[in-house]
Amino acid sequence: MQSDLNVDVLIVGAGAAGLTLAVDLARRGVTFRLIDGLDGPFQGSRGKGIQPRTLEVFEDLGVVDRIAAAGSLYPPQRVYGLDGGFEDTQEFSIAASTDSEPYRMPLLVPQFRTEAVLRDRIIELGGRVEYGVELVSFGDDGDAAVASIAGTDGIQTIRCRYLIGADGGRSFVRRALSVEFPGKTLGVRAIVADIEIDGLDRDVWHRFNAGDMARQISFCPLPHGDVFQLQAPIALGGEADLSVAGLQAFIDERLSMPAIRVRAVHWASAYVMNARLAEHYRVGNVFLIGDAAHIHPPTGGQGLNTSVQDAYNLGWKLAAVLAGAPPVLLDTYEEERRPVAAGMLGLAAGLLDKARHGDMRRGREVHQLDLGYRGSSLAPGMSERTNGIQPGDRMPDSVLRGAAGQPRRLYDLLAGPHWTLLVAGDAGDADVPPRAGVNVVTIDGDGQLRHDNGQLGLAKGERRLVRPDGYVGACFGPGETHAMTDYLSHVLPPYRS
Incomplete structure (x- = not known):
């Protein structure tokens, strides 16, 4: 490590990926700065599904019980027919924990609560998030990355051993590196909004007009409050009115019964679904994690989880190399994580197609417990001595x-x-x-x-x-x-x- 470094690692973006990486580096004694151009924390529920493998990660990071307390199990879904009748179903597989798999059901945790838990953990470990601080430019001299950042104190120059782009699907870091982001737009635009409403009970996830892309709409009760997450596909063109009046008119247009009244809008977004994967996760001393490296449709609840696990894979490798391990170890980050993201893009896109027809079910394939790194250069050979568990596999609990x-x-x-x-x-x-x-x-x-x-x-x-x-x-x-x-x-x- 160079003696003139200001910090070991500069993390750009304080979403779930950047926060997870900061927690992991902090507990390893690695110095870092975590910056985000937003004025404050993200306040939406967008990535609300926490999968079993991510719960195992959060257990290791010391936050799993806080995450669970901030959320709940997914409620059953009430699917309404055109005749006004309904059927209650469970979209998610329900399975009891076992000795080898302590978490076997996803949790419903609004993204802003997950990120709040991680921010608290960073503070406990001696770090913090710097909001209102934006990356302006950066370069790489081979020994370190040199970044210019702008905040209330003006422009600062930071020399860091590694720079991490955790700055989302429109990543400034990725674009500055000229890393291609191939994939496709999936032909679906949607609204997601956190709203207070009257007219629906909070015991179930309400789904109306399933299979009709012009009229589908759902209301998922978020835990520990009176807010629902509204989700609905919308036309590809036109301006979406996300105000209280605008969302009220939108709901009234799609539903006649029951009468639903919007009281408040906490957060709302209209977005076009994409499936894209960065050509490279590393350029010199700069790395991409999370949505900066891959974006998925929300079906399957894979995006935030894949992002958290990117950071979990990279954190220990950065710490090891900073302490003197061979630098080639960092090449295994892209080697291991990019194929996982490619598989998740295919899974999420397939589930989106099923959702279009109103028949989506999510089982073990979304839990991420069976993902691993067989074939990685860090997982040499197959072992005849072990009973089914091979190098590269997730180690089961016992x-x-x-x-x-x-x-x-x-x-x-x-x-x-x-x-x-x-x-x-x-x-x-x-x-x-x-x-x-x-x-x-x-x-x-x-x-x-x-x-x-x-x-x-x-x-x-x-x-x-x-x-x-x-x-x-x-x-x-x-x-x-x-x-x-x-x-x-x-x-x-x-x-x-």
Whole structure:
């Protein structure tokens, strides 16, 4: 790291992606500045679905219970027929948690509340968001990025090791890099608005005129208040009146019964749906995360979740390289995350097509628990020693029992900024010297923990490395200490005994 740096990382954009990255960097001791050109926090509900995998991420970041308290489970949907009758359905799959999957149902949390929880966490960790501060220009001299920012104190020049564009679908950072953003406009324009209304109960998500793109409209009750999120497709052309009177007229045009009265509009937006993916996620010392790298239609509730997980993938890698790990480690961010976003674009676009016909159902495919990084350069080879869990896979949770008799969750042991080495067998089988950044956990035999149900799939003597973001890095046998040491040399700062 250069001695003349003002800060390690400059994050541009304080949406969910930028906030998540700031939390992760703060807990790792990385210096950063987080700026946003808006005068204050975003106040809309737009990205309101928090998927199970993202809940696991939020647990590691220390905020999952706050997120859950700020939201609720999704209510059932009441789909009204043209004859005035209705049917109550559940669009989302309902499944109880298991030892290996502690979160199996998405939560309904308005985006502004999710972001508020993350901002509070940043403050607890010693950071803050700087609103009303805009990125004006930037360059890259090879050793660092140099940025000019404008705020109430005038123009400042910041020299940072890395600059992160988390500035949304119209990203200034992406455009300044001349990174192409190919994809397509999906031919659907919609209104989304947070409104107070009279005339509907709050026990269900109300959907009217399903399958009719000219008349569809829905009202989802947002938790802990009296606000509904209105969603409806609208014509591609023309100006949308998003005032109280304008939305009242819009609702009256589409519905005759029940009589719904709009009392207030908290936030509203009209937008055209796109599916686009940046050609590159990295140019030199500048990275793109979140909507700056990919935009999806809202069907499936994938956008915010994919953005959070971009940041979660990048955070530990930035910290490792800043501490002395090989810089090539940062190339794996695009290698791992861009294919995930490509898959999510296809999923969301397919669900949008189903929604057009009024038959959308969202199941496990949107939970993101089955996403992983098999084939990544950080996930070498397939292991014959492991029972189904391969390098690149999400490491499942498990209930263990400590040698002193107390129950322990595996995720409690994985939580934090470190790598974890799971060793199956007696403590003497570990044959691993202590190393900063790697927690060694011995299981079964004379180990510190017992595992009775075999879910971990560990063969005797196996050593499984779990990355800081909860994915399996690699698996090694008892005689492969040299191979394991070599692997760690590519992902950790130099070892100092």
